[in-house]
Amino acid sequence: MLQITKQRTTTPKAKPDEGNLGFGVHYTDHMLIIDHDEEKGWHDARIVPYQPLELDPAAMVFHYAMESFEGLKAYRTPDGSIQLFRPDKNAQRMINTNHRMCLPSLPVEDFVQAVKAIVEFDQDWVPHAEGTSLYIRPFVIATEPHLGVRTSRTHKFIIVCSPVGAYYSTGINPVKIFVEDEYTRACPGGTGFTKCGGNYAASLISQVKAHELGYEQTLWLDGVEHKYVEEVGSMNCFFKIDGTVYTAPTVGTVLPGVTRMSCIELLKKWGIPVSEERLPIADVMKASHDGKLEEVFGTGTAAVISPVGELRYEGDVAHINNGEIGEITHKLYNTLTGIQWGKLPDDMGWTVKI
Template identity: 85%
Template sequence: MLNIKITPATEKKAKPDSKHLGFGVFYTDNMLVIDHTEGIGWHDARIVPYQPLSIDPAAMVLHYAMESFEGLKAYRKPDGSVQLFRPDCNAERMINTNKRMCLPTLPVEDFVQAVKTLVKVEEDWVPSEPGTSLYIRPFVIATEPHLGVRTSKTHQFIIICSPVGAYYSTGINPVKIFVEDEYTRACPGGTGFTKCGGNYAASLISQVKAHDLGYEQTLWLDGVEHKYVEEVGSMNCFFKIDGTIYTAPCVGTVLPGVTRRSCIDLLKHWGYTVSEERLPIADVMKASEEGKLEEVFGTGTAAVISPVGELRFEDQVAYINNGEIGPVTHKLYDTLTGIQWGTLKDEMGWTVPVE
């Protein structure tokens, strides 16, 4: 168990208008920091006022992208209490990421304790407007000043928090997706399954390309054959074809999303057939031509569920469900957000109270 020293900010920030939060714009009064030193381990856990980081210009994170991060949320329930959604899953995923990135791992129980402790200190920052939440960003950085490619001897685990509104300002309206067939996001044996900044930096070129063509997001294909569907931007992707629901397998090139995992559990609980076999983009476009592509949606912590209304691959365009949200997509969104915000009973045992 961590011994967390709490020295909170004495000067409080003015709270933003909870009806106009945006996403990732505002930050709370405090942050959590834990140091890591080779031969000692994790030490000096503390909550301190939110402030700029002081690191050496030669810090290895700046030169070799030696970092990892997570994303989860705290939710205000109707009775005013606050809860988290499956934080242990984020902790487990960060362990897997850090092992791949040669970064130190924080035990699940310590990760969850750190998150709960900071959220409790920042409880007043958890908004109560419908659709709002407190976004929580834990991350690990290599801090040793050294210009040489090897593992770092010092690190920091840091958590910052940001009150947020809906990820998409227009609500859960269907988005238009461009299928990337030129650039590659991940290959077998690489870091595609990890949550590291390099994955996202490398994906920006396709996002810019998609926006220039009038599309909101990119659907990535596999990096070997450019044939099988994988992820959409910062989300996992699901396809409902002739009654069966498909999503890419987590075999090293796809992020094992917590929302993805929760959707699969719910869908199976409701009696749907869920396939995690590799799905060729050609089969998706063929299903559209035959009228069998019933629903497409992305899943992620930030957006929760994002329905897809249009899919473009090369010169083909698939229009899904007349550009409207499908019934399964809608049910998943209502169920997940109901559990997260405490308006539905959590029959899955996924929520964790912040006490």
């Protein structure tokens, strides 16, 4: 059990307009910090006013990307209470990430306690408007000032929170996806399964290319053969072909998304076949031309479900479901958001009350 000291700000910010929150634009009044070093372990857990960090210019996070992060949300339910969605899964994923990144990890129960503590302290920042939520960003950074390449002896675990608007301001509409056939996001044995900033930095060049071609997102292929579908931008990806839903296996190069996991559990509960075998992009395009590619969608914390209406691969274009959201895609979106915002009963045991 963490012993968390709490310091209330003397200069609270004005709350932003809930109808124009955007994503990651506004930040709450407070942040949570826990220090770590080799001698004491995790210590000095505290909630303090939101403020800039003071770090040595030689802090190892700046030079060797020694960091990790998570992303989850707090939701305002119809009765005014607040709940989280599967925070223990984010905690476990951060442990897995930090093991690969040679960073220390909080135990699952301490991670969840820290998240609950900062959300409760800044509960007035959890918005009430339809489709809005409080985005929670826990992260770990290596703080030791040292320019030699080795593990750091000191670290900080920090949580900042941001009220965010509905991801789809104009409703949930299918997006257009460009299939990347030049650059590589992740290779076996690398950090593709982790949630670390370097993965996202490496993906930006393809995002820029996709936008220049008129596409919103990039679908990455495997880094060895450039043959098998992996994930889309910052989301996992699903393909419904001839009644079966396919998604890439999380075997080292694909992020094990919490929303991905939840979708698979719901699909199996509904009796819909799910395959986590590797799926060649050629099979996806052939299924499209044969009229068997029924639905494509991405999953992630920010958008929950993002339907895909078009795929472009090497000049070949697949149009999916006449550019409309598919039946299973829509059912998953309505079920997950219904559980998250407390509008549907949580018979899966996924939500945690604040």
